[in-house]
Amino acid sequence: MMWMNVWAVIRREYLQRVRSKWFVAATVGGPLFMVAVTVVPAYFASQGERAERELAIVDGTNVLYERLAPELEESGWTVHEERWHADVMTELRQAATDGVIGGFIMLDELTLETGEAIMYATNRPSTIRQVTMRSSIARAALEYQLEQRGVDADAMLRGGGLRIELLSDEGSDMEDPEFAVAYLGAFFLYMIILIYAVSVMRATLEEKTSRIVEVIISSMKPWHLMLGKILGVGAVGMTQMGIWLTFGILMFATGLPMLIAAQPELASLDGLRDVLPGAGMLALFVGFFLFGFFMYAGMYAAVGAMCNTDEEAQQAQFPLIMLMVVPIVMVMNVIENPMTPLSTGLSLFPPFTPILMWARVAGGGVPGWQIALSFVLMLGAIFAIAWLAGRIYKVGILMAGKRPTLPELWRWVREA
Amino acid sequence: MSENGFALRMQGVTKRFGKHTAVDSFDFEVPRGSICGLLGPNGSGKTTSIRMIMGILNPDEGSVQLFGADPDVTRRTKVGYLPEERGVYKKMKCLELVMFLGEIRGVRRAEGRKRGQVWLERLGLSSWADKRVEDLSKGMQQKIQFIGTVIHEPELLVLDEPFSGLDPINQDVLEEIVRDFHAKGTTILFSTHLMDQAERLCERVCLISNSKKVLDADLAALKAAERKGIVAVEFEGSDSWIQGPEIDRIESINGGLRLILRDGADHQAILRRGVAADARILRFDLVEPRLHDIFVRHAGAGAVGDSGMPVGANLGGAS
Numbered sequence: 079m080m081w082m083n084v085w086a087v088i089r090r091e092y093l094q095r096v097r098s099k100w101f102v103a104a105t106v107g108g109p110l111f112m113v114a115v116t117v118v119p120a121y122f123a124s125q126g127e128r129a130e131r132e133l134a135i136v137d138g139t140n141v142l143y144e145r146l147a148p149e150l151e152e153s154g155w156t157v158h159e160e161r162w163h164a165d166v167m168t169e170l171r172q173a174a175t176d177g178v179i180g181g182f183i184m185l186d187e188l189t190l191e192t193g194e195a196i197m198y199a200t201n202r203p204s205t206i207r208q209v210t211m212r213s214s215i216a217r218a219a220l221e222y223q224l225e226q227r228g229v230d231a232d233a234m235l236r237g238g239g240l241r242i243e244l245l246s247d248e249g250s251d252m253e254d255p256e257f258a259v260a261y262l263g264a265f266f267l268y269m270i271i272l273i274y275a276v277s278v279m280r281a282t283l284e285e286k287t288s289r290i291v292e293v294i295i296s297s298m299k300p301w302h303l304m305l306g307k308i309l310g311v312g313a314v315g316m317t318q319m320g321i322w323l324t325f326g327i328l329m330f331a332t333g334l335p336m337l338i339a340a341q342p343e344l345a346s347l348d349g350l351r352d353v354l355p356g357a358g359m360l361a362l363f364v365g366f367f368l369f370g371f372f373m374y375a376g377m378y379a380a381v382g383a384m385c386n387t388d389e390e391a392q393q394a395q396f397p398l399i400m401l402m403v404v405p406i407v408m409v410m411n412v413i414e415n416p417m418t419p420l421s422t423g424l425s426l427f428p429p430f431t432p433i434l435m436w437a438r439v440a441g442g443g444v445p446g447w448q449i450a451l452s453f454v455l456m457l458g459a460i461f462a463i464a465w466l467a468g469r470i471y472k473v474g475i476l477m478a479g480k481r482p483t484l485p486e487l488w489r490w491v492r493e494a
Numbered sequence: 495m496s497e498n499g500f501a502l503r504m505q506g507v508t509k510r511f512g513k514h515t516a517v518d519s520f521d522f523e524v525p526r527g528s529i530c531g532l533l534g535p536n537g538s539g540k541t542t543s544i545r546m547i548m549g550i551l552n553p554d555e556g557s558v559q560l561f562g563a564d565p566d567v568t569r570r571t572k573v574g575y576l577p578e579e580r581g582v583y584k585k586m587k588c589l590e591l592v593m594f595l596g597e598i599r600g601v602r603r604a605e606g607r608k609r610g611q612v613w614l615e616r617l618g619l620s621s622w623a624d625k626r627v628e629d630l631s632k633g634m635q636q637k638i639q640f641i642g643t644v645i646h647e648p649e650l651l652v653l654d655e656p657f658s659g660l661d662p663i664n665q666d667v668l669e670e671i672v673r674d675f676h677a678k679g680t681t682i683l684f685s686t687h688l689m690d691q692a693e694r695l696c697e698r699v700c701l702i703s704n705s706k707k708v709l710d711a712d713l714a715a716l717k718a719a720e721r722k723g724i725v726a727v728e729f730e731g732s733d734s735w736i737q738g739p740e741i742d743r744i745e746s747i748n749g750g751l752r753l754i755l756r757d758g759a760d761h762q763a764i765l766r767r768g769v770a771a772d773a774r775i776l777r778f779d780l781v782e783p784r785l786h787d788i789f790v791r792h793a794g795a796g797a798v799g800d801s802g803m804p805v806g807a808n809l810g811g812a813s
Contacts, residue, residue: 086597094585289581293642296548296575297599299567476550 083298084306091281091310096317105318109325134160134170134182142185145218153210174200185215193219259359260413260440264433267366268406271432274315275374276395281307282382282475283391291475300472304383308375315371319364362439362449369456370432373463374398380467383474390481405433416441426452428459466491500562501526501650501681502547507556509542516542518705519556524650524683524698529676531692532685533789534702540685541578543702544654547683548575560650571599574648578655578685580639584628588619588638591627595642606645613641617667633660640668644675651675653684657691669695689785699785703793713785720783723791725753725761727768728777735771740764750777754787 095101133155137143143159150157160166160182170182181199189195193216197203203211224231282304285291294303377398385391405424412421416438425434431452438444473490474482482490502524509517517539524530532540545551547558549565560569583591589610596606614620617637619630627635636659644651656672657665672695676682686692692699699716701709709716727736728750736744736751740759745752755761761780768775783791 082600083598086594090583090586090590090594094583098585285581288584289577289579290583291581292545292548292550292577292579293575293581293595294598295550296573297567297571 084302084309087294087298087303087306088310088313091307092313092317095277095311095314101314101318105321108318109322131155132179133157134173134179136160136162136166136170136182136184138162138184138186139190141222142189142215142218145221146185146214149214149218150211153207153214155211171198174198183215189215190219190222257413257441260437261409263363263440264409264413264437265406267363267370267432267436268402270315270319270367271370271374272399272402274311274371275378275398277314278308278311278375279378279382279391279395281311282379282471283385283388286383286475287386295476300475301468303475304376304379304468304471308372308379311375312368312371315367316364319367323360359440363436365453366432366436369453369460372460373429373456374402376460376463376467380470380474383471384477384482384487385474386478386481394481401429402433405430409433409437412437413441416444422448426455428452428456431456499525501528501560502683503559503562504543504547505557505559507543507546507553507558509539509546509551510554515705517546517553520702520707522700522707522710524681526681527676527679528697529672529682529695530684530698530700531696532683532700532702533687533689533692533785534685535687538702539705540702541654544578544652544683544685547652548573571646572649574643574646574651576640576643576651576653576656580636580659582627582635582639582642584626586627587624588627588630589614589623591638592641592645596645599646601646609645609647610641613645616671617641633664636660637664640671648680650681651683653682655686656684657686657688665691689789693785701789701792703789708792709788716788717782720788720791721780723755723757724781724783724787725755725764726777726779726781727751727753727775729768729773729775731773732771733773735767735773736764738764738767752781754791 131154133150135143135146135157137146137159147157147159160170170179173179174181177200180201181197183195183197185195193212195215197211221231224234285294291303378395381391381394381398385394408424408430412425412434415421421434421438424430425438426448435444435449435452439449469491470487473493500523502522504520504522507517507520507522508515520539520543522543532543534540542551546553547560547565549558549570558565560573563569583594586594589607592610592613593601593603593606596609597603601609611620611623614623617640619634619637622630622634627638630638640656643653651672653672656668660668669691672682672684684695693713696713699709699711699713700707726747736753740755740761740763742754742756745754753761753764765775765778768778
């Protein structure tokens with residue numbers, strides 16, 4: 079009986095949300111949106127200048143074309159070779175003017191020595207294209223020269239290699255360092271923690287302004303209502319992530335191989351798989367979400383309870399937004415310098431932990447005890463916040479009139 | 495369940511908001527099984543009292559007891575509370591909402607569904623069971639909320655202005671339901687500013703004015719005791735005889751006049767003056783006072799509401 083009403087609140091909160099159009103839209107739309115913001119601009123960038131992408135190459139050296147062609151093809155050009163003859167310049171000029179090709183490149187002995195070449199084009203290529211083309215040409219020339227001397231040009235040019243051997247045994251078992259995982263993951267954590275914590279605030283505010291809270295509080299302890307709300311909304315968040323993860327895993331486990339089998343030219347996508355976080359990282363991600371959510375949901379519930387209107391709540395949540403924005407501002411720094419005392423310290427401060435500890439962990443090498451400690455600290459913070467927020471909630475949820483000042487809030491906490 | 499004879503008892507309860515005293519040393523009892531009206535003009539402290547009963551406000555002084563003990567959550571779940579400001583989850587389906595309100599007071603879902611369907615049927619809303627609350631009219635929403643108030647078959651019903659916002663037909667439906675609960679032995683406390691309603695329904699009345707209890711008594715006994723104070727007259731001819739030291743004031747109602755006498759005045763003297771003045775007296779009738787009259791008599795001329803309106807005017811407008 080004691081927990082029956084908490085269960086009723088969880089159940090109501092969960093079902094109302096999961097059945098809503100908003101949930102369906104966000105669950106389907108979230109990944110679509112992520113794909114849209116990452117893939118679509120790249121696609122458009124690659125689609126632009128399509129007509130001007132047909133390039134002719136006149137290779138006076140006879141050794142550069144075979145090296146250069148694959149590189150240029152990879153960066154989106156379509157190339158073919160034109161044999162040198164007396165009228166080749168005139169013919170290609172004409173072809174370019176007629177729009178048959180986008181332009182042509184002349185390679186000669188000087189290219190072999192200095193990497194310089196001349197490109198004739200109807201339009202000036204974008205700066206990025208110029209840079210990639212320049213480095214492709216220089217690379218082809220350099221490769222040839224080094225091969226003549228018996229050097230493994232390919233390995234050198236790929237940037238060599240540096241293997242890290244840690245001298246302490248505190249190394250983390252986490253997967254390969256990966257910037258994208260660290261940064262996107264941190265940002266994603268920020269978004270979902272915020273979205274779901276704010277949901278708790280809005281739900282609290284709605285109950286308060288619609289006055290239904292009077293009926294509910296006359297039948298259950300405020301603390302139980304708050305707990306039920308937070309658990310219910312948290313369960314919705316977990317469901318949504320579960321759906322996303324399931325589909326993500328399905329996509330990469332079955333969808334991608336099928337796609338590549340059908341269209342072999344997409345084989346480069348297969349490399350994506352190496353970038354993806356492993357099971358350990360996914361578990362950590364879910365852990366950071368849950369602990370972060372419980373911390374912020376408690377605080378947001380208190381904010382919802384102390385306000386009477388949306389506008390008031392917008393203002394009152396400002397300190398909490400700050401608390402979430404600070405780690406987002408710091409995240410680049412922390413990714414770059416994950417082991418400095420500052421990064422370590424900030425990532426162990428519970429409100430910052432989900433975002434900053436994730437950023438550090440995704441980079442690899444964070445000692446396991448620090449991760450464990452961060453969870454212990456967050457757990458402590460959850461209890462402290464629940465205690466404080468519960469008291470504010472208890473008084474605030476039934477209080478009409480103006481928003482309390484800080485000293486008044488403190489009085490609520492002491493007297494509740 | 496017989497700790498004492500009262501479902502509800504308030505002793506010396508005072509509530510202040512800043513400098514304003516909303517409820518002033520209020521003593522009040524509701525005997526088990528009775529149906530009791532809490533009457534008073536707007537702003538007199540009815541809702542504040544009810545909110546203290548339900549633990550939504552804490553009294554600054556005094557104590558509230560439910561069923562003879564401190565009003566903890568377990569005892570409050572035996573109360574059905576309809577607040578003055580209606581509140582529902584607008585996005586929920588009607589039956590779901592009713593079931594939820596039962597569930598938080600310990601009614602299992604299957605049982606809640608059964609009872610909910612019976613109630614929806616009774617209030618003519620069964621075709622709305624799976625519609626969202628927001629799709630219903632205000633009055634229908636209010637009926638849904640009433641079902642939510644009684645779904646757990648409470649021992650005490652606390653209804654704050656239950657009839658306001660309902661059309662006359664639904665007021666009658668609700669009145670009948672309240673009577674049914676009373677007949678089943680449920681204790682009922684409701685607040686209203688509608689004197690007629692209270693007069694029809696209540697066994698006991700408690701009158702509040704200006705944050706203070708003015709009167710708290712059995713309605714029938716009260717009316718009998720007050721009976722000698724009002725005379726209805728109809729006459730032709732001179733009206734000089736209806737002025738005199740016995741008469742406090744005169745009201746005109748339905749073409750006739752009502753003479754409100756001062757305390758202890760003798761109506762016989764007035765009648766004698768009338769005969770002497772040679773008026774044709776068609777009617778001279780000692781009438782049962784309306785609740786309205788009783789209230790005005792006890793609240794007195796000093797009873798002025800927050801708005802500065804005399805209490806009588808306030809009540810008159812409402813009834």
